[in-house]
Amino acid sequence: MGKPTGFLDYERVEATAVSPKERIKNFNEFHTPLSEDEQRKQSSRCMDCGVPFCQSGMTIKGMTSGCPLNNLIPEWNDLLYTGNWEQAYHRLHKTSNFPEFTSRVCPALCEKACTCGLNGKAVCTKENEMAIIEHAYAKGYAKANPPKVRTKKRIAVVGSGPAGLAVADQLNQRGHSVTVYERADRIGGLLRYGIPNMKLEKHIIDRKLDIMKEEGIEFVTNANVGENIKAKKLMADYDAVVLACGAANPRDINAPGRDANGIYFAVDFLTATTKSLLDSGLKDGRYISAKDKNVIVIGGGDTGNDCVGTCIRHGCKSVTQLEMMPKAPDERAENNPWPQWPLVCKTDYGQEEAIAVFGHDPRIYTTTVKEFKKDKKGNLTSVVTVKLESKTDEKTGRRMMVPVEGTEAELPCELVLIAAGFLGSQKYVTDAFGVELTERTNVKTAADGFETSVPGVFTAGDMHTGQSLVVKAIRQGRDCARAVDYYLMGYTNL
Template identity: 90%
Template sequence: MGKPTGFLEYERVEAKAVSPKERIKNFNEFHTPLSEAEQRKQSARCMDCGVPFCQSGMTIKGMTSGCPLNNLIPEWNDLVYTGNWEQAYNRLHKTSNFPEFTSRVCPALCEKACTCGLNGDAVCTKENEMAIIEHAYANGLAGPKPPKVRTGKKIAVVGSGPSGLAVADQLNSRGHSVTVYERADRVGGLLRYGIPNMKLEKHIIDRKINVMKAEGIEFVTDANIGVNIKAQKLQEEYDAVVLCCGASNPRDINAPGRDANGIYFAVDFLTSTTKSLLDSGLQDGKYISAKNKNVIVIGGGDTGNDCVGTCIRHGCKSITQLEMMPKAPDTRAESNPWPQWPLVCKTDYGQEEAIAVFGHDPRIYTTTVKEFKKDKKGNLEKVVTVKLESKKDEKTGRRMMVPVEGTEQELPCELVLIAAGFLGTQKYIADAFGVELNERTNVKTAADKFATNVAGVFTAGDMHTGQSLVVKAIRQGRDCAREVDAYLMGYTNL
């Protein structure tokens, strides 16, 4: 797998990033791909390790280790090393519907489980994946391949995020006729409006959607099922319906002054920026602007980081990111050994940019908002923060982060973005189809199954599991498609 001595001969080399102060001048992706010769060297670093944890997708202590899609990583690393790009694409596409997405937005669970990373630097698997798919598009390998035979079965997929697109792609390849309904004005769901352009430029989505259209998949936008299109209509017209509507209920911060003007959910902020960018290059002014404002982002995850990077591109006056939990260690703890997911501190692109612009890391740990203060016009002007500490709840025995009295601090702030995660599916869509929800407000199914309590109605992705990763949503879509195919045909060859 790769060159037997490659991991000893070659150092890990990553695609070069544009400097933070330069890249914040636009919303473009900012990495320069490696040359083909260098990319082949990086693939040569893949060890003949015997047990490729990179493709395992195991769950260890509640965390995923390795690729959830079980991508055949050592195989296509070897094929890139030997220059067999076409076969590398064929092996990649066998398990992955959208490597053009995952190679840009996935946190690279494969690399965190790479054997080469146990005592050195992991193989650049994510960049090798991007090199394969971009080479495939450039050389006509990733074009439309419509099915030769149609089954006569019709399926409606509600939601065009990664799980919905994966369901549609798989079922269409089987020969079923698939129509995807999307409530927004453009296809892509989370990929389109939840992830900023800096991580995933939208022409990358359009390129793939155009291939899927040419393969026979139909897309209907501005279609809000349960609002402007009745669920009953889909159930009557289609042989099966798959709900892939995401976990769209953002978690709120209920503190005094929450009704102040200038407090938004992160997803609404990011959506408004991307939509305005696509519609007019931000010239229409129809977005939530952070320009010349003191901004506080509540939440330390990927979405919070995306808000930081977006606010800096708007031209914010200052940016602060509040994290409830303590700072993670810089290196693995003994209790967190390889190949577990490394619970270490990560400084992402947005934080790098904040450090470059403002001279310090924007993150404040073990802190949350105690109160929002507004002026006489109801506009947000200050935020009162409070430090948190971990204490054991005497009733439940669980440890909880609780406020520390006397640690309050007042910060100037005209814009707050709540990036505290999501609580589950929006109830109106579940009610429209009559599907049951579980205690976490996700659509209820039997364990490891995708059929709901309503005959012919299935679910996949975040709507099924709760908020998760794009790569896991794609896996959910693929697995759901198998179950739908078996339901329609009595067997499946997906």
């Protein structure tokens, strides 16, 4: 390493965030990058630990530890420290198709497994990654590099989320001709409409798409495969088809009054806001507004937090976030040691903003909705909540969260957003291709494989594994591309 004592000489310094009350005035990203000099100091904290858990991507107790892409983190941290920006970019791009996305939306599994974090603060690897990719764009390193030879093999990729884009990028670089079909009006899938601008401004996606188009990838929007585009035609026209349509079935809340007006799935709420923002800066009014409403978000994950932040930007009257599980500890428990993923309480940007605006954390733990109440016109007026406790099911032996009688409470509410996760692939797509499914309605393949029960049809991403992270979807896409290449060519160098 360029500076063996960097982790001793320098404290961790992160990019400065705009204050909560200021940043809620718009939907822009809100972190100010470090200076080049400070960024190089931060990269010098990478300690040449010998066994870089940061890039391991292994599974410990069912949780991922380290980067699923196996990014060469110590290498490009060192190159960044020594000022070799171009080489750092090439080492980063060797394993990661979209560092401009992951450096913004990934929960930084690398940092949670950082050896430096065992007895101190982890290296700010995620910010180093962003510094490298943004510098590459600024200096022209991250430019189009079309393949010099084409194989005359044609692949259709259905879905343009992170998995679909990764498949397309890999197969195109191999020399195959790739067409990506997207049912929405814009390319990006989850990246475009599932993640708010505050985390990923959409010009960042467009910047990369322009490069992919220049490299030869074709994109077709408003193409709903299984409806206005026939699956049989794709299978006939292309040498292989990849299904990367995500886990698009939102988990519902079945409680009395569910049919009340004012109850929406989080994905529909976030999609409508982003589309209106892109179309008109929210001036067209074609979105689900939280303005002057008491909002309840059901679900405590990233999507729930995104709903909180978006509602505050709309100008909601109040926002409450219900979480089924107990509050996680503030520090690692003894049975959750490094380098496992830390099961600790995280206060994200939306919750920070709620605290700043309303004076308290919006989260209520071990609580769910028992009933939705509505007026004579069918409009939502309030919700009845109930506390939950953990009990063991006598038949299955599984731990379950069950209601505690007598703990009901009523909260005023005109808007409910259900952010309770997703349940698998959409039936009309899988039926159209005739692929077999698992019991969880994910598309079935052989263990560690990507080809479906239909020859020449492959799958990747959340549609294959169930709901997961952007960085894991990209890894799925890369691995699927390798399987497709082998299927088409009889060997692969991907």
